[in-house]
Amino acid sequence: MRCCDVERLWDEMREGVEPRREHVMAHLRGCPECQEVYRENEGIAYCLTCLPPVDPPQSMVGKILDHIKTTVKIATPDSIATVESPIGRLYVAFRHSGITAIALDRGDGEEAVLAKLQRRLGRGLIPSQAPQWVTDTVAAFFRTHKTDLEKVDISELTPFEQSALRAAATIPPGEVRSYTWIAEKLGQPTAARAVGRAMARNPVALLYPCHRVVDATGALHQYAYGVEVKARILAMEGYHPVRR
């Protein structure tokens, strides 16, 4: 066995499973140079194990978990449950943080409604029973036309969409406001169209009352569940458009 082979086998020898062990040992016994190499290598390995362990900052775990919560909570699926309501069967997606989406089955069938919701949320949905707080939140809307917004999670929308919806939530039941009114309220009077888009993208219709937002002429314009439904909800809330 040559010196270079012996040198190369040093780390394997430490594992104690090297099949050529006896040959290596025999060589080492007669070769002071290789003995020296082995000794030095051991010294190197020893020095490396002596490097003191350094603890990560205590705040690190918290930061990691926060980071994951804010950036990738998308990954975990929401739960989905059906809730019967005066306007029909509602599909309500929710997670611990609140209700994340609502869809009305307008006769498309469950599969189509769920597929659309899933696309909108960009994550999976796990069918489950509606917990009490979910049915309560929905029932409260149809009873009082008000919503405990703590139970609704719109944190994944853009900041603009969120503030537009919050502004819409200040419109009292039985009244309507225009897209421009919201734009002005946000301090961006020219952003009426952006407000329109934000309302159209509202994943939690009813609970954030985008149905109370109408166009400048007072026409109901559009609604995720159809304009007839928009009119019906407004009527339930006590608003009746002036006929002209």
Add this chain to the structure above:
Amino acid sequence: MSALAAPIIGDHYRVTAPATVSHPVPGPETFESIVDDYQRRLYGFALRMTGNREDAEEIVQDAFVRAYRALAKMDPQQRAELRLQPWLYTITLNVTRNRLRSKRPTNVALDALADPDALLNETQEGPDQPEQIVDRAADMVLVEQALLQLPMHLRAAATLRFIEGRSHPEIAEILNQPIGTVKSHVHRAVRILRRILGPQVGRIVASDRPAAAEEEES
């Protein structure tokens, strides 16, 4: 750790491989405990690879976020088959690579990691003389710097082998390389370290175990 200087083959101290923590089936639901269990190890690894605490912290953060995303996308079968520990090392190493690539020239051990205060607080057997402790801290800085002078792939091999205490097959899995390549990288890393640290090694080893060294002389 027993007597040091004597045997020329390394059975006089053992590379202690930290026990592998096993999670029944890793998933997003159990992620918090995964972070708890591995953050220290991955941080240590990233620190040795970069020589910089801030870098190490950000690397570990980034690595866990990637791990979480990947886990969330896996189906139950993939999760059950996943070997968590090597997988996490691999992710950490990839993040480290990307980071160091975009940040050259490398900041070779600019902040001394082995700070003397930490060493002073370490409880060691026997009363060490203060000047010995300072010497030791200086020596450890030398070792750190030597490690950082290695090319990245050799540094990864040496760190995993000697500091993290991983086996050859495990390192092969982490680096996604044949075992033969791993062995040769470890070998080359040690050769270079020997060249850089040569004169100091004997002193560091001897100063650690003066008594044992003397015994061996006889």
